[in-house]
Amino acid sequence: MMSPRSTKFLWILQLLVIGNVPLVFSSVKPYPLSWNTTHDFGYDGPWHAIPLRIGRPEQTINLYPGGSWASVVLGTHIQDAWGNEYPNQDWLKGSEVWDASLSAPQRSGSSQNNNIAQANRGGVSGSIDGNWGGQVAMNMTGLGVQITDRVYFYTPDNGIAIPNSTLSVLASANMTYPDGKVVPLDMGFLSLGAREAQRWDPYVGNVIPDYLSINGYTPSSSWSLHIGSAVMGIPGSLIFGGYDSTRVIGDIGTYDTTDGFGGMFTELVDVQLGVASGSGSPWSFQNKTNLLQDAGSKTQVITTRMNPTVPYIFLPNRTCQLLAENLPVTWRWDLGLYTWNTEDPQYERILNSPAYIKFVFNRPAGASPIEIRVPFALFNLTLTQPIVDRPTQYFPCRPFQNNGAEYHLGRAFLQAAFLGMNWVTSKWWLAQAPGPLGLASSIVVISNSTETITTSAPSSFWTDSWKGILTSLPIDGNPSSSGSSFQPSSAGNGTESKGALSSGAIAGIAVGASVGGVLILGMLFFFWRTRRTRFTKQIPSPTVSQAQPSIPANTSTDAQKYELPDRQPVAYELMSREQY
Template sequence: MPSLVHHMLLLPSALLALSVSHALGAVLETRQSNSTTVPAPIAIAPDENWDGIDGAWSSFTLRVGTPQQIVRTLVSFTAYQTWVVFPAGCEAAASQSSCAQSRGGVFNQSASSTFDRIGIYDLWIEANLGYDGNAIYGNDTVGLGGIGENGPTLENTIVGGFAVDDFYLGVFGVNPKPTNFTSFNEPSPSYMTLLREQNYIPSISAAYTAGAQYRFTGVLASLTLGGYDESKFVANDVDFAFAADNERNTVVAIQSIVTPSQIESSPVGTELLPAPVYAFIDNTVPQIWLPLEACLAFEAEFGLVYDNATELYLVNSTLHQDLTTRNPNITFTLGQGLSGGSTVQIALPYAAFDLTAQSPYQGLANTSYYFPLRRAANDTQYTLGRTFLQEAYFSVNWDTARFNVSQCSWDQNAQQHLVALPSVSEDNSSSSGTPNASSPSSNSLGAGAIAGIVVGAVAAIALLIGLGVWYVRRRSRAAKTAEREKLGEDEEVDVPPREPEHTVGEPVGGEPTGREATVFLKAELEGSSPLPPANNRDSDNTRLLSSSHGSGLPGTPGTLEAPSTQGYFGPGGSSSASPTTPSGGEGTHSSTQSGSGRNSRSILSPLSPSEASEADSRERHVYEMPGDMPTIKEKDGRVLSEKEAIAHRERVYNGVDSAPTSAVAVNEGVREPRRVNPEDVVRADTHAGAEERNANMHRAFSFEDRKDESSGELYE
């Protein structure tokens, strides 16, 4: 019972601690509890080069092979392999070294001791846009970042070497799809999958912006694996789901493309997209591919001229100057559907479209300005390429099949702030997994959630406390009821008739004490049966040692009129259901029954027989200690308390003269210490076999007064 109550009282505290710790520590819970298994996102530092023949693009350095060979590549969210340029790609160039430099460096497979050739296969991706070519594939070691940058390095990853011109620079693919060279039963994992399996990143996710050479002194690209950089974009609440085609899954609806009107009196912008379309976001290619009707609207608005030979919108110096002076903004409105719903707007300045193409791109003989807009033959070619991602921040979580597009933030003083995107195993309930208006605190609890948890915890604690108090009271009432019922049964069996009411000034022995408070006699607790007293003078003071033959006084406990039952000491014995209640200094013993008959012995007296059963069922020697009963303390006319009345009745009706014999007892209410002489201690069992006892010896070692009543103590 006490243990159960104790645990119940501890439960509310435990629940409160659990609730508070959960509410206040939810943000850090994943990192603290899984610090050894859940890593932080990786920010891949770009190199400081602007590469490409179709524009100036911020590239990333890779370390490939053994020993390491340095190559620069562009990032692709569509590719799922690492592509590098083989030396054969520069064999036809007038200067192979210049060609290798412009292509970001070449990789010599023969110089790598870890290159394990698989075979020649098509490049496959971007075939719908007219890109073609093949590559020699094999397994080799690939590390991210330049030498000394301590980027992750993986062994046995897929590397494809090509020599075609369609992909001029190498490609670092971050798509997690596996490569199936022979059959679908033996796929080769992608670089992103290996990073996640080897615990380099928290999830298969990535975020990217292409960088903008025209911003400030040139803002480099940003690539984060396993999360995103919060400092790079303006958050929004638009969350996109993957499309059904896994070859083109990051599809958005372009609801409108608008540029400000050149007519000053008309505040309405010019619509450059006649009808909404779905487009694929793909940073593998540089241009924006739109329907022919949209391209014609661009031509009419900006004076563009389409070159059929190169299939590019080449811009001469005059038009370039006019467009630079005008500096129009072009705003793309994106949504999940072709109309309605939540949308996000991405605004691009004209500088984002002011690109330069070089030979041999698209068969160009000379370097020329060009506007990165391409005519799409059908809806499978509608694409938003790297031009669009100069001003847009693009994050994809393949674990949750969600992605986000946000406007880039151009703050030179912003500090990098990486945020992990959750994996499926970490957040099954998450439908997002991409940055949005609430993403910076997506791992935290809102104020309403915290308040709800706290209120719920408090309510639960109050309920538990109430149940605990009710349970304790219920058990206490039940225990008290059982005790009262038990005491009631005992009184019916053992308690003799109550004596008439008398006053303290009229003691049982007939000697006045000077007290006038009215009290009621308490039935004497059942005791043993010593021999009758030697004379009548002691009869009034021997109530504690009542005889089985009766004391001769009417109503005295222990007389033949008192009922008795068979007790623990054999046939004819009686039992006592309740022990006497000890008072200070009285040395009260447990009350039991005495045997019937002439030779019955008292088991209440200190001279009781040795065969009496102890509480622990072991035989022990009983020693009687000499002493007397303390006298009642004068209450100065106050009504006695219940406790004091009980103590008084114990003294009076157990045969002790309550007349004050000591000034200390009267005035202080405290007895002087009882002095015990060792020689006065008598072993009770030494008289166990005696048929009769000497009354004087008995009185010398019981609670009775000696014949000399003038003394205030039993023993001097």
């Protein structure tokens, strides 16, 4: 005779099976995604991307993170519900394209069609921009079809499969530049979720963060993102169910998202030019404010949207002009962008110095504004074919007359900014992100009730994270003869300082110090240095395995892909929890 405890266990087990509640035996934890470590991408980058394996047999497609609901994928051989194939444009060589004809719509032994790759859900059109407004900003046209299929993404301790993941597969997608040149999209977007799954009766299309939370993988339907910089060697960070607190520096802006699509809107109140403390300036000033102006040269406040699905920084024309007046750039009307005059000595002075553009945003509830500094080193981006005939360095401020549309702050800005969102509480976060030098990763859980997040790094750490990377300037704006890197600021709030000690003064202090003082200073310096580490040598959080799966790269390459150092490939088995 069974004991009451055994009977109760069987009753619970039966309830789970009949109720189709997933049995989850592993720990609930945040899941950081692995990024492509062999290639960077983009006609206008280079940018980091995340590999995603789609369908059966699996095809690896690299995607930029961003957008809501369906992930956007360039496709071929896409059919509607009646088996009619959509007219498909010719994608450029090296583009990240998924062949829908290779994905089996149904597998033997399955009582339910869990991986429908070829059925248009009742004629539902797919988004071509990830639903975050990039279509208008980038002047995009195209055709997408809404489908579902199994997807699999890499994590440091192996990977996770998502059945019936909602996808917007594009038969065509093009951007038109001011001179009329039509440029095909080169890559799609990895969705960052939605409040719930998409439904087209009787079908359900899973969205990744929601699925992970409901099925007991992550503690909440949430995400955090720092796209990093391919140019400066800052790796990307995308975590579902948590965030890396060392990617968050200083003050944090907490905002509401209420549009149902995860729109991240905030008021931009000023754009400024500045130089980190401890360095001279490449200009005749240390700081210039009130550059956010309208056509009548009046200061203004604009609503901006954080959007990693677009490459540029879309600002009023007058603001881009005021910035350009202080830079060695040339306006290219055919591109709608400024290109760097790389032969001008000021080009290297500015890009190698700790000079930056500061973006000042309002925060709700009367909190002081939040400031995001983007050093010019991150603005040394490159246009390649088919946008231009030969590689061209450009400055990513794009004059934009919004006419009721949104001003977007795209990937160029987000190289220096942290974003996060909790779909459950409808809160999102904005903060300063670090440079190439960083602290060891510290992953923090985002729970279903999380409305605020914290940081492991004070405001002064932003300067530390660029120390040794950027070169300080004397007051006259020329590089110092010693080529010394600029020193960390002692100011906790990151404000500029004009009173840095000279090297002679520092030497005098050192000579006059006692032997005991020198020893103490040396010990402190050694301790401080050993605690610092580059991102490439981070020690993962205990919740994340140190093993990094090798990311398979497409065999074809072209001008917009950038080779990174080779890595020894490692084979990994798929997780046993995959669903079919």
